[in-house]
Amino acid sequence: MAALETWRANYSSIAIASNRSLFSIYNGAASATTIKVWRIWASNRQTASVTGLVINVHLLRFTAAPSGGTAITPVKYDSGNAALDANVSVLYNSTITLPTPIVLFGRVILSTDEYGIGSIGSDAWGFMSPLGLIWDCGYGSNGTIQPITLNAGEGLDLRNVRTSAVGTYSMSMEFTQE
Amino acid sequence: MAMVGKAFTACALSASLRSGYSSNPIAMPDGLEFVDVLSLYNPVGSGLTMRIYRIRWLNSNTGVAVTGTAANRLEVWRTDAHYEGAAAAIIPWVWDRDTLPLKIMASCNASVSPTVRMVRTTISTDEYAPGAYTYDEAEIIPDWNVLWTSGIDNDDVQPLTCPEGYGVTLRHVIPVPQVDTPVGIDAWMDFTLGET
Numbered sequence: 001m002a003a004l005e006t007w008r009a010n011y012s013s014i015a016i017a018s019n020r021s022l023f024s025i026y027n028g029a030a031s032a033t034t035i036k037v038w039r040i041w042a043s044n045r046q047t048a049s050v051t052g053l054v055i056n057v058h059l060l061r062f063t064a065a066p067s068g069g070t071a072i073t074p075v076k077y078d079s080g081n082a083a084l085d086a087n088v089s090v091l092y093n094s095t096i097t098l099p100t101p102i103v104l105f106g107r108v109i110l111s112t113d114e115y116g117i118g119s120i121g122s123d124a125w126g127f128m129s130p131l132g133l134i135w136d137c138g139y140g141s142n143g144t145i146q147p148i149t150l151n152a153g154e155g156l157d158l159r160n161v162r163t164s165a166v167g168t169y170s171m172s173m174e175f176t177q178e
Numbered sequence: 179m180a181m182v183g184k185a186f187t188a189c190a191l192s193a194s195l196r197s198g199y200s201s202n203p204i205a206m207p208d209g210l211e212f213v214d215v216l217s218l219y220n221p222v223g224s225g226l227t228m229r230i231y232r233i234r235w236l237n238s239n240t241g242v243a244v245t246g247t248a249a250n251r252l253e254v255w256r257t258d259a260h261y262e263g264a265a266a267a268i269i270p271w272v273w274d275r276d277t278l279p280l281k282i283m284a285s286c287n288a289s290v291s292p293t294v295r296m297v298r299t300t301i302s303t304d305e306y307a308p309g310a311y312t313y314d315e316a317e318i319i320p321d322w323n324v325l326w327t328s329g330i331d332n333d334d335v336q337p338l339t340c341p342e343g344y345g346v347t348l349r350h351v352i353p354v355p356q357v358d359t360p361v362g363i364d365a366w367m368d369f370t371l372g373e374t
Contacts, residue, residue: 010297036334038334043299078338078339079341080339080341117313119313120316129299129323130321131322140331142332172297176334
């Protein structure tokens with residue numbers, strides 16, 4: 001069986017802010033494809049000295065089209081892949097209206113403190129790529145467990161829900177299109 | 179997906195992040211320098227498809243005290259051109275059967291043309307010590323320093339796939355002036371070559 005066409009979206013300048021959408025993917029209502037989100041990574045990029053805070057990143061499903069924000073261009077795993085459906089958008093700091101009640105897949109708590117070469121702590125663990133993995137449901141299950149699946153008109157929002165405006169993060173998302 | 183074709187590991191041991199190179203480090207306009215530590219390239223006309231399943235590295239600054247620096251990083255880029263460089267060590271997974279086709283290029287310190295960045299991570303260039311445990315000591319634990327893995331344990335996700343005319347490079351990027359790093363890192367890329 002051939003693998004699905006796979007992409008990774010990376011963004012390395014995610015400024016932490018209160019109730020901000022840090023990273024999102026949206027499969028537009030007119031999309032002819034299904035998006036499956038397999039893995040998500042997060043790592044701290046804060047090198048300048050700051051007094052870090054705890055952030056709480058929620059993984060939330062949404063349905064309303066996002067607006068604004070910074071567009072991120074995903075990269076192909078195979079140079080020969082077809083183009084990503086034009087209705088699929090990956091965004092940083094967009095405005096997203098969440099449904100009521102919220103649909104929460106999970107959450108992760110991260111540090112926004114600066115990391116130091118001569119120290120180790122929760123602010124630095126994410127640099128080891130396997131330890132920065134914050135979501136991989138379904139990835140190694142050989143089809144037993146579904147990944148987060150986004151049909152047309154559905155999206156996934158990674159949102160800081162804490163009142164924090166400190167630090168910079170890098171995030172990366174692996175997804176397929178079929 | 180199941181691995182396709184013959185499997186190899188390309189290897190760079192104690193690859194210098196700084197000195198001893200004829201063409202690198204190369205100055206970048208934003209005040210950074212880089213070295214392409216380990217690069218693979220599948221040239222046009224090879225008749226092969228190259229698939230990279232895993233890229234891993236370790237800190238090999240052993241026994242030489244250096245003052246490490248923050249804000250330096252390793253990046254994986256897709257490339258579409260590849261020149262020069264020293265031949266990287268190639269380990270066939272079936273030792274007595276397979277050899278790397280001559281047309282496939284596997285190099286340390288190559289000059290490449292990067293197209294898109296696939297992933298990056300921040301590293302410490304400090305030396306590790308057996309009696310300590312900080313950031314640099316964590317960089318010698320193999321399972322924690324897998325920079326890229328895909329297509330191994332999920333049939334739906336592609337490996338990093340390079341048709342003819344494409345390659346991959348592991349690039350070290352550091353601000354200028356950088357620290358003296360007399361010893362560098364070990365790096366490996368696990369890949370296959372198949373006719374489709």
